[in-house]
Amino acid sequence: MNRLSIVSLVLAAGFASSLMAEVRQPREEGIEARNYVWNEMYPEKLQALKAKGDVQRGQITFEVCQGCHRTGALGRVDGSYPRLAGQHATVLIKQLTDVRAGRRDNPKMYPFADEHVIGPQDIADIALYLQSLPVPPTNGKGPGERLDQAKEMYDANCVSCHGKNGEGDPLKFYPRVSGQHYKYLLREALAIRDGDRRNANPKMVRIIKDYSDADLMALSDYMSRLLLK
């Protein structure tokens, strides 16, 4: 086989795979990097935060997302997909743009939220729509054990950021945790502690690094039961 035909074969294979394969998530340095900056304001995030969102447009754009996040963005009790309903728009924009930039690993979601599907304006629209949705108390709860101890831990270490009622802080990009599914809260808490959620806040990682799995189970359970206000 001459060089030309090898080159054309390689090109053809490359072309075919670009057609075939789903889009792979890129990987950007995160918490593992020495110079990691939490919530760095790269251009897309800024663009989405500055854009004026539109709830009606967001509802339409969200159609692609509801195959997983469900109607009303209520997520799934098994924690496979989080609730997005009622989450702060700023938090949603941070997380979504972090996934798109490859700072939060989510290969499952990536092909449905990448640049082929939505742009910064769509992100702003979706975020505002989701923030406007009601949060019914039908979220998954934990087994209901050690809740008193969990309250002590929460009041000591979590409340200053996530709030007395788990309401978070939209201006500081701290998520609302009340109304979220227990299994999702637990999965993310473990990932944050273990350094697997690469866009996590290093302050939080330090705070929970000595918590046992059982501690995080109790805490997640407690948060899932916080009264929605």
Added chain:
Amino acid sequence: MNSLTCRVKNRFFSGAYSCAWGTAAQVACVAVLSLFTAMPALADNAGRVAATICVVCHGADGKSVAPSFPKLAGQQAAYLEKQLVEFVAGKRKNEVMAASLPNIRKDDIPGLASYFAAQKSAPGVVEDKTLARAGRKLYADGNTSTGVPACMGCHQPNGEGNERFPRLAGQHQTYTQQQMADFKNGVRANDKGRIMRAVAERMSAQEVRAVAEYIAGM
């Protein structure tokens, strides 16, 4: 010609059939034209194309019988229009369709799309109820372990789609399966945002069979 005059003219022609209007050739012509009475708001040439070209595979009113040819009746107009535009532009390719494309003018496309969209949809036949039940679960829930979204998120719980996503309900199993295979291997690459290619890549052949079976009965 606007839709009103078109309708009036159609009524005239189909009525003319019974008043012994003329020669055999005219009668035959009228017989073809009487098909138009079922075609509201159809521009002249679009009507001719539907009645002479599309009819061969897709059926006169878009209710194709052959399982490899999609039913068009009741399909979303926006979807039909997008597909026709992209067939003509070569963005979606199909050998059988290719033979008919020289007969379709750009101006006919909106008329063809709204004609087939206005036809009453025809339900398909479920051959394997157990398979359809498995398909129903996938349609409504997806597969959380492999990241397959629920079909109903976009295509709607009743499978009728909307202005942005095509109708699936009642489609032939064979056609649905072929499209999913084409999305998976990249033969079909005109999906919005590459979404269907991502979905198809994550679905097993058995899952596709099951969903296609359920969709046929929707």
